[in-house]
Amino acid sequence: MLKEDLIKNNPLGVLNPLSSESLPDHRMGLVMARAGLGKTAILVQIAMDSMLRGQKVLHVSIGEGLEKAKAWYEDIFKYLAEGFQLENAAEVEGELMRNRMIMTFKESAFSRPKLEERLNDLVYQNIFRPDIVVVDGYDFAQADYDAVMDLKEMMAAMNVQGWFSALRHREDDRVSAAGVPAPCHEVDGLFDTVIILQPEKEAIILNIIKDEYDSAAGKNLNLDPSTMMVKEA
Amino acid sequence: MTVNVDKLRNIGISAHIDSGKTTLTERILFYTQRIHAIHEVRGKDGVGAKMDSMELEKERGITIQSAATYCNWKGHAINIIDTPGHVDFTIEVERALRVLDGAVLILCSVGGVQSQSITVNRQMTRYRVPRIVFINKCDRTGANPFRVAQQVREKLDLNAVMMQLPIGLEADLQGVIDLVSMKAIYFEGENGEEIREAEIPGELLAEAEAKREELLDAASMYSEELMEAILEGTPTEEMIHKAVREGTLNLELVPVFIGSAYKNKGVQPMLDAVTAYLPTPNDIENTALDLNNDEKEITLISAAEAPLISLAFKLEDGRYGQLTYIRIYQGTLKKGDTIINSRDGKKVKVGRLVRMHSDDMEDIEEAAAGDIVALFGIDCASGDTFTSPDISVSMSSMHVPEPVISLAILPVDNKAQGNMSKALNRFTKEDPTFRTYVDHETNETIISGMGELHLEVYIERMKREYNAEVQVGQPQVAYRETITRMAEFNYTHKKQTGGSGQFGRVAGFMEPSEDQEYEFVDNIVGGAIPREFISSCDKGFQKSLEKGTLAGAQITGIRMTINDGSSHAVDSSDVAFQLAAIGAFKEGYQKANPVILEPIMKVAVEGPSEFQGAVMGSLNQRRGIIVGTVEEANYTSVEAEVPLSEMFGYSTVLRSLTQGKAEFTMEFATYKQVPKSVSEEIIKAYQAEKQKS
Numbered sequence: 036m037l038k039e040d041l042i043k044n045n046p047l048g049v050l051n052p053l054s055s056e057s058l059p060d061h062r063m064g065l066v067m068a069r070a071g072l073g074k075t076a077i078l079v080q081i082a083m084d085s086m087l088r089g090q091k092v093l094h095v096s097i098g099e100g101l102e103k104a105k106a107w108y109e110d111i112f113k114y115l116a117e118g119f120q121l122e123n124a125a126e127v128e129g130e131l132m133r134n135r136m137i138m139t140f141k142e143s144a145f146s147r148p149k150l151e152e153r154l155n156d157l158v159y160q161n162i163f164r165p166d167i168v169v170v171d172g173y174d175f176a177q178a179d180y181d182a183v184m185d186l187k188e189m190m191a192a193m194n195v196q197g198w199f200s201a202l203r204h205r206e207d208d209r210v211s212a213a214g215v216p217a218p219c220h221e222v223d224g225l226f227d228t229v230i231i232l233q234p235e236k237e238a239i240i241l242n243i244i245k246d247e248y249d250s251a252a253g254k255n256l257n258l259d260p261s262t263m264m265v266k267e268a
Numbered sequence: 269m270t271v272n273v274d275k276l277r278n279i280g281i282s283a284h285i286d287s288g289k290t291t292l293t294e295r296i297l298f299y300t301q302r303i304h305a306i307h308e309v310r311g312k313d314g315v316g317a318k319m320d321s322m323e324l325e326k327e328r329g330i331t332i333q334s335a336a337t338y339c340n341w342k343g344h345a346i347n348i349i350d351t352p353g354h355v356d357f358t359i360e361v362e363r364a365l366r367v368l369d370g371a372v373l374i375l376c377s378v379g380g381v382q383s384q385s386i387t388v389n390r391q392m393t394r395y396r397v398p399r400i401v402f403i404n405k406c407d408r409t410g411a412n413p414f415r416v417a418q419q420v421r422e423k424l425d426l427n428a429v430m431m432q433l434p435i436g437l438e439a440d441l442q443g444v445i446d447l448v449s450m451k452a453i454y455f456e457g458e459n460g461e462e463i464r465e466a467e468i469p470g471e472l473l474a475e476a477e478a479k480r481e482e483l484l485d486a487a488s489m490y491s492e493e494l495m496e497a498i499l500e501g502t503p504t505e506e507m508i509h510k511a512v513r514e515g516t517l518n519l520e521l522v523p524v525f526i527g528s529a530y531k532n533k534g535v536q537p538m539l540d541a542v543t544a545y546l547p548t549p550n551d552i553e554n555t556a557l558d559l560n561n562d563e564k565e566i567t568l569i570s571a572a573e574a575p576l577i578s579l580a581f582k583l584e585d586g587r588y589g590q591l592t593y594i595r596i597y598q599g600t601l602k603k604g605d606t607i608i609n610s611r612d613g614k615k616v617k618v619g620r621l622v623r624m625h626s627d628d629m630e631d632i633e634e635a636a637a638g639d640i641v642a643l644f645g646i647d648c649a650s651g652d653t654f655t656s657p658d659i660s661v662s663m664s665s666m667h668v669p670e671p672v673i674s675l676a677i678l679p680v681d682n683k684a685q686g687n688m689s690k691a692l693n694r695f696t697k698e699d700p701t702f703r704t705y706v707d708h709e710t711n712e713t714i715i716s717g718m719g720e721l722h723l724e725v726y727i728e729r730m731k732r733e734y735n736a737e738v739q740v741g742q743p744q745v746a747y748r749e750t751i752t753r754m755a756e757f758n759y760t761h762k763k764q765t766g767g768s769g770q771f772g773r774v775a776g777f778m779e780p781s782e783d784q785e786y787e788f789v790d791n792i793v794g795g796a797i798p799r800e801f802i803s804s805c806d807k808g809f810q811k812s813l814e815k816g817t818l819a820g821a822q823i824t825g826i827r828m829t830i831n832d833g834s835s836h837a838v839d840s841s842d843v844a845f846q847l848a849a850i851g852a853f854k855e856g857y858q859k860a861n862p863v864i865l866e867p868i869m870k871v872a873v874e875g876p877s878e879f880q881g882a883v884m885g886s887l888n889q890r891r892g893i894i895v896g897t898v899e900e901a902n903y904t905s906v907e908a909e910v911p912l913s914e915m916f917g918y919s920t921v922l923r924s925l926t927q928g929k930a931e932f933t934m935e936f937a938t939y940k941q942v943p944k945s946v947s948e949e950i951i952k953a954y955q956a957e958k959q960k961s
Contacts, residue, residue, distance in 0.1 A: 094896075100422055100423055100898070101895070101896045101897075101898050101907060104896070105895070105896070125782075129940070132893070132895075133893055136894055136895070136896060137895065137896030137897070138896060138897045138899065139896065139897065139898045139899065140899045141899065141900050144899050144900060145899075149899070153880070153897070153899075156880060156881035156884060156885075157884065160881065160884065160885045160888065161888075162884055162885065162888040162894065163894065
């Protein structure tokens with residue numbers, strides 16, 4: 036199988052805004068789950084899908100090391116390449132990784148001005164101009180509406196789409212009118228797409244509770260718990 | 269004099285450059301009374317620290333070669349291997365790790381876990397070396413051992429457990445609190461040699477109790493006895509020591525100690541920890557390969573009466589001739605014994621056996637399993653195994669990377685010529701990553717190694733130790749060539765005019781081989797090429813691999829299959845088929861879309877965050893791919909993959925970009941195809957070179 040087929044067959048492709056021309060570049064997406072259900076895996080697969088399409092991805096990891104983020108990409112690519120029996124896998128991987136850059140921040144070191152400064156460093160020197168920024172580990176429990184709004188504005192100004200992960204806590208059962216649980220129940224209006232990961236008997240279901248662009252209409256997706264790969268149910 | 273193995277520790281001291289390793293070693297030797305005065309690394313007294321025995325190391329304030337040294341601490345014998353801190357010398361680090369049983373990982377309380385510490389830590393994990401951490405330089409401005417301990421957990425993925433708390437920090441550093449005995453320890457006297465125990469200062473008591481809880485929590489995982497005692501409220505110091513030791517030996521727990529070697533604080537408790545928590549030679553399982561049994565792995569028994577098995581891990585050219593550092597894994601080595609080198613089967617008589625203390629030495633009669641000693645006048649190479657004559661065993665071979673950079677050297681006069689060959693002969697024996705050969709086309713002597721600094725150091729050593737002054741050429745990257753598609757060949761070599769003729773035809777195909785450097789497949793049926801000439805074809809192909817046609821670089825990753833050919837009853841010969849194979853290779857190679865590969869280095873630049881943009885720009889300009897950045901408070905590290913050919917002189921560029929505040933390390937990562945534009949330049953340069961000669 037070739038790279039082109041991989042793009043076509045990756046089930047997460049349905050979420051990619053560029054697969055439909057009517058979508059703006061600066062869509063905001065959110066993946067929510069309790070600890071250990073595969074938030075990072077989903078973000079990396081969304082990133083990988085974009086990279087396969089030739090888009091550039093900035094992966095921002097807050098509180099985790101560079102090696103861990105790198106390992107996620109390596110693992111996900113390995114499963115993809117094996118699952119689809121990709122020819123010339125090593126070559127494709129080398130090509131893909133050029134489309135990705137990882138930034139890791141300590142929890143305390145992450146802020147919008149810091150991220151903006153770093154992004155500007157990259158863009159002005161023409162080193163790397165991301166099309167999509169995935170932010171893994173952002174602490175929504177500590178952030179208020181303005182802080183998230185601020186990040187959204189920044190991404191819109193830079194014309195990049197943003198994907199965030201958010202950690203749900205068992206004891207907090209507040210929910211927004213649209214069905215988005217805490218800690219994001221107050222900021223749900225800022226996101227165009229919200230996916231919640233829910234464990235079921237056999238697999239982890241991707242519950243797409245909000246999708247302004249309806250790109251995933253009619254698709255049932257879930258996560259294979261052994262590989263954390265998304266597949267169509 | 270043999271040493272009781274249970275009271276013996278073979279330890280390494282490993283760290284990032286400039287975290288104070290040599291100073292710490294110096295203090296250890298002082299407190300164990302091996303030396304009687306303290307000299308600073310960059311000392312103004314002109315003597316220099318004891319472990320940096322080479323003049324060059326003294327001048328640069330860095331440690332290049334790992335010298336082994338021996339000392340005694342409270343009834344325990346400790347062999348210390350001082351290991352180099354720069355990545356360019358990792359073969360030395362790796363070889364030292366092989367012979368160690370445990371290690372002290374030194375971290376700077378300001379700089380924390382830096383890239384080199386990560387590399388060293390990875391190596392220690394590979395060789396399963398139990399370790400303890402010493403956070404040094406707690407007297408420096410900005411010292412924060414808690415942050416460093418956190419980094420050990422995050423960046424090194426080690427279960428770091430604080431065994432001490434500092435009393436004061438930075439200029440105010442007074443001593444440490446021992447969380448096991450719950451006592452404050454102060455270091456008094458002119459050189460901190462007098463230890464005074466006291467009650468914990470009141471204001472630190474609550475914190476100390478909290479940290480002790482953490483320690484007990486972590487340690488109780490390794491001892492049920494301790495866990496029960498904690499529940500009953502009666503844990504003893506002995507129980508805690510035992511549990512921490514258990515966790516350390518299993519590589520599941522890393523006790524963390526703090527201090528400042530320079531200010532003479534915290535060194536003795538760290539020595540106590542070496543004897544209490546790091547393994548004895550008996551705690552470590554070592555294996556060797558049985559040469560009589562298809563290199564099957566055998567487990568060694570650290571018993572004095574078993575047959576001798578030992579490893580020469582380090583050669584040094586001392587004032588009295590060649591000195592060979594040797595680690596004994598099994599049996600006993602006695603003066604006057606005859607031992608054999610299992611690589612070439614040569615018998616060697618042990619003339620003089622010594623225990624080394626940096627430059628000084630002590631003659632001994634015998635040494636037993638577990639010990640590290642030195643032999644005089646033995647001719648061997650680093651990594652050779654020496655055994656009793658009646659067994660045939662080899663320690664497993666060490667992983668030796670291929671050199672990635674080379675340069676031409678030219679002696680300035682006749683005297684230098686002779687000295688240079690002496691020096692090169694010695695260096696190549698000492699260091700398997702350092703190679704040398706004479707280029708037959710240009711008649712130049714080429715040296716090659718793992719990086720610019722690696723070669724620079726040898727060039728300086730040639731000058732200083734061997735009085736061999738050489739002119740140095742431009743560094744050359746070791747390019748490789750490979751093919752990217754299958755191609756067929758069918759070549760006839762024919763020379764049948766006058767005298768004895770030559771005839772051979774070789775046909776088949778070549779294709780890329782992903783996992784092997786070179787493979788030869790013989791698919792000849794029906795004797796199209798007579799049996800005796802098959803190996804001639806193989807030989808011819810291998811000769812062709814030495815020099816590719818694009819850049820004159822070695823060809824790798826290729827599988828040659830022959831499936832047809834023809835011969836002549838009289839005119840076919842070994843030479844004829846070799847030449848036919850060379851011709852066939854040339855024919856196929858052109859069609860197989862050959863490409864040039866270049867070494868790619870993993871580069872890590874660390875420095876204040878304000879320079880991050882400039883650093884990334886400089887890496888980007890060098891065809892680097894920035895893998896990522898790690899941002900922490902005001903310190904950022906940038907990780908990138910950059911072609912080696914673009915990294916020449918980078919240290920100067922980086923210094924001026926960052927006011928000297930950033931530093932970088934690099935190590936070989938992989939070979940990758942060069943971009944088209946660069947490839948054309950390399951080919952052009954090679955053609956021009958060929959025209960000239």
